[in-house]
Amino acid sequence: MKLFAILLMAALMALPSVAQEKEVIATANYRLEIIKKGFRYGFARPDGSMILPPHASSGLVFSGGAAADCARNSDGTFEVVNDRGVKATVEIEAAEYHVRFRVRPQTGTRIVMRTGGVASPSYGLADHAAFGRNTTDVTGYRDDRFRAQEPPGHKRMISNFVIFPRQGIALVNMEKGLKLVRVTEDEIAQGSQEAGEMPAMYYFLGTPEQIYAAFLKARNREGYPVYKPKYEFFGVGWEAFGALGWKTNEKTVTENVEKYLSLGYPLSWMVVGSGFWPNEDPNLCATTSFGLWDKVRYPDPKRFIQHFKSKGLKFFLGLRISFIKDGPYSAEGVAKGYFLKEDGVAKAYKIAFPKLPAYLLDGSNPDAVKWYVGLCQKWMDYGVDGFKEDLFGYGVVRMREGNIDAVNRALMDKGVFIMGRNNYLGSACDVHRFEDFNFDQNQDRGPINGLAFSYSGFPYTYPDIVGGTFGEGRKMPPLNSPRMQTYMMRNARYASVNPSMAVGMGPWNFGSDEVEKVMREAAQLHGRLLPYIYSAAIDAYETGFPWTMAPLPLLFPDDPQVHGRENTTVRGYQWMLGPSLLACPLYGNDYDTANTRDVYLPAGKWMDYDTGTVYQGPRLLKDFPLPVGKTPLFVGGKGVVVETGLNAVVYPVAAGTYRFTHSDGTTRTMITTDARHWDKVQVADITVNQTVHFERDPGSGAIRFLIVPGHDYEIK
Template sequence: MKFTDGYWQMRPGVTARHAVSVTDAVVTDDRVTLYAPVTRVTHRGDTLNSPLLTVECWSPAEGVIGVRLTHHGGRLPRRPEFALTPGGGSGHAKVVREGSTIELVSGELSLRTDTEAPWQLDFTAGGHTLTSLGRRGAGFATDAEERHFMLAQLSLGVGESVYGLGERFTPFVKNGQTVDIWQADGGTNSEQAYKNVPFHLTSRGYGVFVNHPGLVSYEVGSETVGRVQFSVEDQSLEFFVIHGPGPREILARYTALTGRPALPPAWSFGLWLSTSFTTSYDETTVNRFVQGMADAEIPLSVFHFDCFWMREYQWSDFVWDPDVFPDPEGMIARLKERGLRVCVWLNPYIAQKSRLFAEGMAGGHLLKKPDGDVWQWDRWQPGMALVDFTSPAARDWYAGKLRVLLDQGVDCFKTDFGERVPVDVAWHDGSDPERMHNYYTQLYNETVFELLRRERGEGEAVVFARSATAGGQRLPVHWGGDCESTFEAMAESLRGGLSLGLSGFGFWSHDIGGFEGTPTPAVFKRWVQFGLLSSHSRLHGSKSYRVPWDYGDEAVAVTRSFTRLKHRLMPYLYRAALQARDFGTPVMRAMVLAFPDDPACHPLDRQYMLGDDLLVAPVFTEDGTVDYYVPEGTWTQVLTGERIQGPGWRRETHGFDTLPLLARPDAVIPFGAVDGSPEYDWADGVTLRVYAPGDGDSEVVVPVPAPDGSGDAAVFTVRRTAADVVVETGGALPWRVLLVGAAPTGDGVADPLGALYTCPAGTGRLTARWA
């Protein structure tokens, strides 16, 4: 929200007051409370009839410093609040006071102020200032409607770029943008977002989390061009500055505070196929789709039933339409006999015609207006009401309806919607409606995810969620929402996913082929490549099917090839998934996350790193032309073996069987032996693709995880010199080594990509020579 009219004036009706100095400071061993007047105090009379800001500073975890700005402190606490997990216990922070200078130190991060100087809070690390709350940096404003806003402005350095703030489809670098953290169902081609997260990080080595679940309004270099301003309509504003120094470390500390994702089951990484939304379908259609995929030799892992598995006008009642699916239990059993998991669509809304409306109303499970009536409207579903998830009884009631579906054999749920939440309502637990608007999705997805965890077991729970806020990363997976079926929408989807990854979310997907409209064969095939080199992969549309044969024989071949490639990459992808679970590092990584010291990577949003070692540059053109950037070193095209030297930009033209998929210099990438499913023993017959070392010798440790995430099924140590490669492992299973780009020597055999060496079971060591 903008308060000023240019540099000198305020907007009509706006009055702003800012901290100008520190008149008193209360210091303990690990906490500082500053008292800051908003007018200059030269004598006792200046202390009268003027506000005094209270500024509390502390550290909840090493490398993290919290600041709370308060005008009037008498306001009672409001629900909901983000669930935070402070770490490190006591002793990680200290306060040092020397004369008029006060410094709060937490790890390498420090907050410093001088009580005898004009107002200034500096955040420093490594002897450098990261950002500051300087002149007009902390204060409050009121407008013509007598609304009260707390605001803070953190300085931006020259060339500093800002990222994150949720899954945003606007330009990837947020500088120059106004961003409102407010859930909305706006599609992927607007400034609105389904997943709003009041957290940003910058290229200067720090991130900022605003601890407010409601509307947070950002001006990212868009009101004062050298500052990031954030404001809330409240009497208090709390935020945390999180030091890196790199973006991976920032995300690790941020997700330690707000939560890290659960590990999705291995089967969820396979290909999902949907009925699509308003298309005509029944069990015959489903069987035709499933058999068609089998006939085309395209492995399928999950079949998804979208909205019309239920009767029209009755969403949601969680009852299969008997005219279309007369035997749901039998149908699900037959799908499972084919090795498929089953997902069904749901949302948190109850239409008036639904059998659950009267039941929910009688039980007090539906959201009410202040006068006690059930809140309703006619958008989406006639007479629609919302489940009030602030009520434990409502959560149990809703989960009980889903439990019936699990008993029928359903494995997981697509938790759609959750954004259009009214504010003229009264929540069961007394939550503040403005704060609950964004947070509603968290309660909704928690209710469903925790049911799956209880009923299906730890490690088997997965949802396909559209809406989220801070902390939602704990409940994977999320998908990008409603996009058009164009190259432009494909690019904006990737942009949103990379932004979400830099907001702490580890797993992300999108509608392959686009949702609205029908893609051209070229768009479909290129989106298939992108979708199957994503964390999770789903074919889904609105008014048209997304079965590959509808887009030509070549589309079938592309879908088959890239699905099988993804299955062979499972030991590599699951290692990336474990990094998301353990450290908060997303599986799909913006180039700035992987290469923060390369300025050329900072704005890139049309390519990404998939895990540590694979660079993916999707093709967004009809003729197959793609421009992409290669960081320093000798990279290798995974699909062809071509070596590519960086740093520098490349322009290539690709047929539909390839795209830029590059292995990082010095990479050793495990490829599984099975391409027909994501579920198998990844260590049995694994092939290590070993790429030539860069400058000098190198050693890489390559763990191959167990499919249940419980540990490593095998661990390989690969030592490379310019002359040879030595691989050692304690595993008893057979394994292979492919020296990419080398001719075979000794026991090696020729492979299209290099020299292949097979190691029988029990072989713990192999030596091969480059040639």
């Protein structure tokens, strides 16, 4: 890095400026051009073609004024003066795939960096892209008070990262406070509304793979770490709130989970998120009743939890950082200064849950976080493996982004499983749950939300419980109505091709053999793909690229046909589930009337997962049939899938090498395909130089064989 910086400075000094009006920082990948008047900066390719043009008037606004002029200092920094005479120092770090600006004004708290705009599409913004919007394309988005919990909707998975894959550029202002975001065809701007400096304004340049790799490094560097996820969370889960609502106890939970298992559901995790706390005292009705159980509903919690763990399930409880004012641990938290304060005093807020006023932990206080994690241990002493983090309804609180991340990071550091709902920029959790997704809501929000997560660097999407929650005053038709039956089947098919899925309301409640069959098939598909999906999750963790749910515009940015489809008009909600499977679920508000979709197959060879029919892309399959009984997948890309039991399935669609990561997150197996005559292939374990027995599927021609962890294989 130091050598690169030296070479870069040499290149900068060697480049002539035009009448001293422009400064140019050139690398092998891009040119950063700064017009001194107005500090108007833009990005161009080495051949001079424009990537992102400079702003029409000024590239920097601070201390109540727009940049008027600038000069480069001998140390490489820039001194910028605005039209009010206030100065700011701008440091620029130019690396191979990123440029980092640091802005330090003499005074003032509002800082905005901006360029000219570019034509759509642009993608990202996580939860902010999903509510009140009808497309994943965020062009036209404008919000000068960008923050969590901003209406409409409960926005809690927060990112202000925006990518323009066709232009090969992305940007983000890494800032925990109130932000400004504008993505229009006239202006691309990000800012800090209440900060005295802007320490980490990043632009990333290159291919989408290069951009996400650089974004990953920047997040880890700037204090927004991305954690390695754990295996079981990518399988099929069970949530008590979907199955039983608030009325949970040892008997009802056990009976419900056991019924799912007896029906062949491959459950690997479960959540009891509510009702386990002591219910007779309202001051204890919260997830922070650490170690205190309802003695009537849960008389023997250790035995209860161990029962499920003996069946291979990971057991999770609900968890929030809210402490009821008169709860068992609140006095200690107030005395030691562990809660958020207003005017120097801990304040109990009226938030959505718990129902009584509650203090909120101060995640910026390391001692408070350590204390909280110690309290969590009281739950883990009973055998609890992790938590469903779910603070919500806190819009009244002046809480900086990342307050909950501090707790989740500390728990992840201890190996605790975390289902994340609140998050800023990093990934201190195993899966990313989007907002409650229920029958009486906009069903297009689900796929738009999930894809927006992936664009934003949150690719471990969990699309909430299949079917959502029931009761709570929701307006629903009878469970045995045709519409409800179709809803459950479509929702299950959609969830099955997400990185994680979970069931709740039992399929036996809907009065339909077809519902039971389709939901079971969907869960079994997902469970069968668990090893393959987890391997893709490790690829995402290591590279930054969202391989568990990779939107097609990131994989094929120069193909115009992949853009403009992820919206409520086309409903072309498609993504790569790992490097070998193209997901195309029929979902959206037309779930109960539509039976076909226009499915786009990009360049390459694609095989229908169910029938083995082969198509050559690029090709649009008009009105492609997707009945509720069909698996919404095509095989392509690497053409290799590893299923449960370490069964490798290799399809005759492509040559190349597939890298599989085993459930420990470390051990690798390489599978290389180089077969010109598929009917005459042989499989060899090249680690021990032995021929491997395989079976061939008569329909698809795929071959199936067992693999050994750490061994590599060749098909030719």
